[in-house]
Amino acid sequence: MWRPFFDLQQITQRLIVNLEVAENMMDNAPKISGQEKSNVSFVLRVSCVAALGGLLFGYDTAVIAGAIGFLEKKFLLSPAMVGWVASSAIWGCAAGVLLAGRFGDVLGRKKALILTALLFGLSGIGSAVPNNLTVFIIARFSGGLAIGAVSMLAPLYISEIAPASIRGRLVTLYQLAIVLGINLIYYVNLEIEASGDLLWNIEMGWRWMLGSETIPALLFLFLMFFVPESPRWLIAKGDESAQNILQRLHGDIAGRRVFNDIVASLKNEKVSIMELFRPTLRAPLAIAVVLAFFSQVTGINAIIYYAPEILKRTGIATDSAMMQTFMIGLVNTLFTLVALWLVDRLGRRKLLLLGVSGMALCLFGTGYCFNFNITGGPWLLIFILGYIACFASSLGPIPWIIMSEIFPNRTRSMAMSVATVILWFGVIIVTQLTPILLDSIGGAWMFWIFMINSLILFTFTWLRVPETKGLTLEEIEMRWNDKQQGPGLRTNERLQI
Numbered sequence: 001m002w003r004p005f006f007d008l009q010q011i012t013q014r015l016i017v018n019l020e021v022a023e024n025m026m027d028n029a030p031k032i033s034g035q036e037k038s039n040v041s042f043v044l045r046v047s048c049v050a051a052l053g054g055l056l057f058g059y060d061t062a063v064i065a066g067a068i069g070f071l072e073k074k075f076l077l078s079p080a081m082v083g084w085v086a087s088s089a090i091w092g093c094a095a096g097v098l099l100a101g102r103f104g105d106v107l108g109r110k111k112a113l114i115l116t117a118l119l120f121g122l123s124g125i126g127s128a129v130p131n132n133l134t135v136f137i138i139a140r141f142s143g144g145l146a147i148g149a150v151s152m153l154a155p156l157y158i159s160e161i162a163p164a165s166i167r168g169r170l171v172t173l174y175q176l177a178i179v180l181g182i183n184l185i186y187y188v189n190l191e192i193e194a195s196g197d198l199l200w201n202i203e204m205g206w207r208w209m210l211g212s213e214t215i216p217a218l219l220f221l222f223l224m225f226f227v228p229e230s231p232r233w234l235i236a237k238g239d240e241s242a243q244n245i246l247q248r249l250h251g252d253i254a255g256r257r258v259f260n261d262i263v264a265s266l267k268n269e270k271v272s273i274m275e276l277f278r279p280t281l282r283a284p285l286a287i288a289v290v291l292a293f294f295s296q297v298t299g300i301n302a303i304i305y306y307a308p309e310i311l312k313r314t315g316i317a318t319d320s321a322m323m324q325t326f327m328i329g330l331v332n333t334l335f336t337l338v339a340l341w342l343v344d345r346l347g348r349r350k351l352l353l354l355g356v357s358g359m360a361l362c363l364f365g366t367g368y369c370f371n372f373n374i375t376g377g378p379w380l381l382i383f384i385l386g387y388i389a390c391f392a393s394s395l396g397p398i399p400w401i402i403m404s405e406i407f408p409n410r411t412r413s414m415a416m417s418v419a420t421v422i423l424w425f426g427v428i429i430v431t432q433l434t435p436i437l438l439d440s441i442g443g444a445w446m447f448w449i450f451m452i453n454s455l456i457l458f459t460f461t462w463l464r465v466p467e468t469k470g471l472t473l474e475e476i477e478m479r480w481n482d483k484q485q486g487p488g489l490r491t492n493e494r495l496q497i
Contacts, residue, residue, distance in 0.1 A: 039163075039251050046161055046227045046249075047170040051177040052220040053113060053154035056120050058181025059213055060089065060143050066189025067206035074202050075133045087431060088137045092144020093151065094424040100149035101417030108237075109157040109230040116153065117221035119146035121214045128211030143213075152420040156413060159404030160230040163250055164472040168343035168401050175397035176336045181216075182304070183329045188212055232409050232473070235262045261474035262409060280480050281415070284406040287465055288419035291399040294457040296426030298359060299450030300391050302434040303328065303384060331385050335392035347469040348398050349461065355394020356458045362387035363451035371444035395457075399423070405468050408477045 064086050072082055103112040119142060126139030155174045162170040192208045193201055231249070234242035242262075247255030277285070342351055365383035374380060407415040437446040468476055 039249055040166070043162060043166075043170065043249055047158050047173055049220075049223045049227050050113065050154050050157045051173040052216065052223065053116060053150035054174040054177030055181035055184070056117075056213070056216055056220060057147050057150055057154075058178040058183075059185045059216060060120065060123070060147055060181075062182040063185045063189070063209055063213060064089070064140075066185070066193065067209045070201045070206040071136075074206070075136075077133075081133075085133075085137065085140070087428070088140040089144035089147065090424065090428055090431060092141040093148035093427070094421050096145035096148025096150075097152050097417050097420040097424060098148075099145065100152045101413045103149070104153050104156065104413045105233075108233050109153055109160065110224060110227065111229075113150065113153050113157065114221060114224045116146045116150045117217055117224060119143070119149075121217035121221065124211050124213030124217060127213075128207040148420070148424060151423075152413075152416050155400040155404045156416050157230055159401075159473065160232045160412075161228070161245075161249055163254070164470055164475075166344055167405070168348060168469065169340050171401040171404055172336070172340045172343055172397040174400055176333075176340060179329075179333045179336050179392070179396075183333060185209075185212075186329060231259075232262055232412075235259070236410060258472065258474070261472065264474070281407070281411065283464075284480060285415060285418070287406060288399075288403045288415065289422050290457070290460055291402060291465070292419045292423035293426045294453060294460075295395050295399045296423060296430055297450070298356075298391075298395065298454045298457060299363065299387075299430070299447065300396070301427055301430045302446070302450070303388065304332075327381070327385065328388050331388045332392045332396075335389040336396060338389075339393040339397045342393070343397065343401065344469060347467050348402055349465050349467040352394050352398050352461050352465065353458065355390045355398075356454050356461060358390035359387055359395065360451050360454035360458065362390060363447050363454060367444040367447035367451065370442065370447065402465070402468065405473060405476055406480070408480075409473065412473075 068082060068086055071077065071085055075081075075085075077085060100112060100116075103115065107115070123139050123143030123146060126142065127136060130136045130139065155171050158171050158174060159167060189209050192205055192212070195208075196205060228245045228248075229242075231242035231245040234245070243255065243259045246259050249255065250258055339351070346354075362383045366380065366387065369375065369380040369383060403416050403419050404412070434446070437449070466479075471479075
């Protein structure tokens, strides 16, 4: 007999507490004028609603971890088919990103996000009911379309409604929501699995796991009707109601100034894929693509998706491996909160350099432990948790922030689509190659390859990634377009190209 797997009242109370903590953090943030401060609560609520798309992102990508074993027995899957079933949603992600850019520009950010909520819900239902594997794959691929779309649209929307002084933290809410979604579905999966015996789980348990996605999808759908459209998209479409939205988001004086800046930035701006390769956009496009790709090929998904298998290869018992995997999720959540606190104080570039250098050090230590079979003490777990902490506080959220900041208003959606497609190809590469690398070259060299990639990213960040902290999106655009500055300093505290 299935029992309820969550206490709705308890979860609601925790969400309220977390929202109050986040709001206090925003209210105490430096460099927020009195006019902006009076509007922070509204901006935070709108950003939290959009960030729910990230919760669905994490929920949907991680739900398969609990269901795949029962699906294997239900449909008598071969090892190759297990891989196909597990990755079918990921393949949909790349296609979803490509579609999202177009839909976001034509329909608007808000309507496009509403469509992703509908698709999430339909995918959850479609994945839960079939007795045919083909129907299941189609439903999971559809869910992947929604994941890919929301991975571009949600941070894009947040960046376009956020004041410059707290934009980094607000976009980081999206990454925090992804992590919370992963942890939530791990808990839900465990509760559902414990609700019946093996036969029940093979027939029904996995259906409840996948179908449970409809609950957060419906919540996201409902709340999206109460947030405003992106004012930058409205201005691009000639809708002057954007000025009222900007004044509510930024205050009367700042809202009028931002409105005028957006109007000026949109004049004579063409929109085509070739625009991304203009001289003024080549540098931001290169930065976005490199950050997106290396955020994945530095090993995060090898650990998140395969942590139990990796740890068991060192001789750690299965129950201990699962407990250590839980600790990985906890550290991931806590240090995403650290990023939320630091990204607008310390800055994107400095935090990224610190985080990536820490990742490289921890990856070296992890490889060292594998190479010399140092698994009896705490060092292997310390290095893995250290890597997760460094990633979660830097490379996890910052690419989403920078990708949503550095492109002009009219090309931002298209440019983010390109960069996010590259990110998802990085996910596919790591997801597919990790088992092969573990079998062929072993854990030590696999982690050292990730370390080399981290060092490459550190060098690129040091040489090419500018600081965008505290600048409005229009000010960032003007810096790129300033021909007199040309290809100047990229390592200053503020953006100087």
